[in-house]
Amino acid sequence: MTISIGESLPEVTFRIMTENGPAPKTTDELFKDRKVVLFAVPGAFTPTCQNNHLPGYLKHAAEILAKGVDAIAVTGVNDVFVMDAWAKHNDAKGKIEFLSDGNADFAKAIGLALDGSGFGLGTRSKRYSMLVDHGVVKLINVEETPSTANASGAEELLKQL
Numbered sequence: 191m192t193i194s195i196g197e198s199l200p201e202v203t204f205r206i207m208t209e210n211g212p213a214p215k216t217t218d219e220l221f222k223d224r225k226v227v228l229f230a231v232p233g234a235f236t237p238t239c240q241n242n243h244l245p246g247y248l249k250h251a252a253e254i255l256a257k258g259v260d261a262i263a264v265t266g267v268n269d270v271f272v273m274d275a276w277a278k279h280n281d282a283k284g285k286i287e288f289l290s291d292g293n294a295d296f297a298k299a300i301g302l303a304l305d306g307s308g309f310g311l312g313t314r315s316k317r318y319s320m321l322v323d324h325g326v327v328k329l330i331n332v333e334e335t336p337s338t339a340n341a342s343g344a345e346e347l348l349k350q351l
Contacts, residue, residue, distance in 0.1 A: 192301035192332070198325050200299040204265065204289040207274035217296070220289070221325045224260035227347060229319040230297070231266045232304060232336050233311065234276035239266070239339075243317065244280055246344035251285050254344065257351040259321075263287040267294045267314045291315065304336060319347045 193199070199217045206215045220226070229247060231239035247254070247262055254262055263286065266273060270290040277288045289296075297303040297315035306314040317333040319342040329350055331341045340346065 193327055193330070195327050195330060197327055199322060199327065200296075202291075202296040202299050204291055204296065205270040206287070206289060207270050207277075212270040212290075215289070218325065220263065220287075221322050223324065225258060225321070225323045227254055227259050227262045227319065228322055229262075229264050229342055229344075229347075230302065230315040230317060231264060232306060232314040232317060234266050234268045234272050235279075238317075238337050240276075240280075243339040243343065244276075244282070244286075246339070247286060248280065248282055250344040250348055253348055254351065257348070259351070261287055263289055265289040265291050265296060265315065267291050267297060267312075302332065318342050319344075321347070321351070 199221055201217055203214045203216050205212050231243055251262055269292045273288040273290045277283050291297055294303050294313040302316040304314045304316045317336050318331060320330040321328040333342050
């Protein structure tokens, strides 16, 4: 079942890249005491994710944060090394937090896993955006078509804040 507005995020462990290498970070550590815009991509460096989804959040980051948001984070079913390379490639370090959901544990736990095996991608995350306030989902936008970033894009989310 897909997570809904008013529900708390499940306790899952992501991987993040630190100066000392990969490290675990739980949903509680990431979301408990702050307001976070979280968006998800089917895969780092994939065309829509690279060309449309991430750039919108980078472009509108200051506007989003000015609305009382503490942080912007992106998650994808990629390993921590790929997520780190994607952050560096887009000069996004320090602007957006990159959360690796390498085994799709988070995507599955919130009911937003995507079966990309027909395209050789295995299990991925659906494309979505959400506002999480102290661990509770306040809004969620799930794309009907994974190859678009309209409903879950930064511009649409900004209108909702």
